[in-house]
Amino acid sequence: MENTIYIRLRHRVEVKENERIRLKDVALIIAPENILPTLENLCIYEVTKEDKNTIIIDGMQVIKHITFQTNESEIQLIGPPQTIIEVVYKKSRLSFPIFLIVWFLLFIGSAFTIMNFHEDVSMQLVHQKLFYLLTGIKDSKPLVFQIPYSIGLGLGMILFFNHVFKKRINEEPSPLEVEMFNYQQAIDQYLVMHENKERMKKIHDR
Incomplete structure (x- = not known):
């Protein structure tokens, strides 16, 4: 010992x-x-x-x-x-114009995704019917529901990702972080199995 x-x-x-x-x-x-x-x-x-x-x-x-x-x-x-x-390896710094282009594309893509989802489920029609059931008034733009809903959607995304910019809200990992962890584990397992030369040995016919 x-x-x-x-x-x-x-x-x-x-x-x-x-x-x-x-x-x-x-x-x-x-x-x-x-x-x-x-x-x-x-x-x-x-x-x-x-x-x-x-x-x-x-x-x-x-x-x-x-x-x-x-x-x-x-x-x-x-x-x-x-x-x-x-x-x-040393990485070249990302230029600010490229950063703006990538950010703009991601922003537009996310906006289209959210709008298409709401269009598929007829969210505006749901708000209109809910407003009519509660008030008895027909309104094509029930902002009293749409504005809080939009604010809640943003707050819900913040809580889901558990981050406000770079600051973490609490120590609990977000679902996205858990999925990224599982993805990294799968990559590591793949690398161990395919990059490890000691595990891959060919025995030729003698």
């Missing part, structure tokens, strides 16, 4: 191009104090241009590197068996 090394790989790590990845960058380490600094600074991988955007560090690679460094220690791998390394 005294010589046991416990390694817990992180799920996802971001690094820059041409960076040396050390063990402490991709894992949490519990080890005897005399070898802990050496293990933390142990180079696991060096990023090159051929790696593109994603690298998969397998737990067996980590154990192999540690074994070369400390032969007499027992290694226990805890948690996920792989770490996804995302290589972050």
Whole structure:
């Protein structure tokens, strides 16, 4: 037990191009104090241009590197068996005119979506009938319903997305964030299965 090394790989790590990845960058380490600094600074991988955007560090690679460094220690791998390394390259700043064009297109698209939905369900006719049932007056534009409804629609979207600009209303994730999380999990699983060269081995006929 005294010589046991416990390694817990992180799920996802971001690094820059041409960076040396050390063990402490991709894992949490519990080890005897005399070898802990050496293990933390142990180079696991060096990023090159051929790696593109994603690298998969397998737990067996980590154990192999540690074994070369400390032969007499027992290694226990805890948690996920792989770490996804995302290589972050320098991005050019988005120009303000392009930002305005994208924002304008999204705004118009969202507006058309909302208007088409209300047209499909005959929302204006519903307001007119509701106004007539409550007041006995026929009005083609019952603003007393339409204005609060429009305000409520905007407030409902704020509550649904749980954000006011960059500020979160509460700690509970919004449905959109949950869907994005599930989508990211599916991408990570795909990357682990298809980018990990250790999992894909062809045995040719001998």
